[in-house]
Amino acid sequence: MKPLHLPLEGHDLLAVERFKDDTRHMAEFLILSTHCPLGRRGQYKRLFLTEDEYARMRSLERQGQLQIRRHAAIIEGHILPDKPKKRRR
Template identity: 45%
Template sequence: MNKNKPIFELIDEARRQSGEPKLAGHDIMALERFDPDVTHMVVFDVLSHSSPVGNKGERMRLFLTDMGYQKALESQKCEEIKILRHAKIARGHILYDRGNEPIR
């Protein structure tokens, strides 16, 4: 491991080695994460072409406000998306739910 590489490159390298697909949407270090109104992070699969975000078959990460999270839950009820992971966000910090593993 090269200690001179930026953290985002190290994270991406670890993701590639694990075989996990790259997520569409917001990057783990996206500026949206640090918006004071953002309180949720969701990782989800896009199940339908009628989804308000993403393309069918994509796996996405989004940092959301409370209203955005409610819309995501509504999209899940309509079977447009399937939420795989949820975490609370506090001042840019990701507070994982018990049992949830980080998704990079």
């Protein structure tokens, strides 16, 4: 869930990066660490990423430097949001 008090920075929804052939992921994330290479602590950003860039971002998340809040797959410029997991009763 996007924090309401932070402005969204990074790529716009119609950014050129979204339509590049190698773009496969969109991620919105909150930077938690002062030493994060993707920005300053407290920034909330959206980026369109390749497979390698997304793998690096997941690594930074495991290290506690950022928290991915939203993710979507990108196929030929189309945004396909992740479906919520079904709850079994």
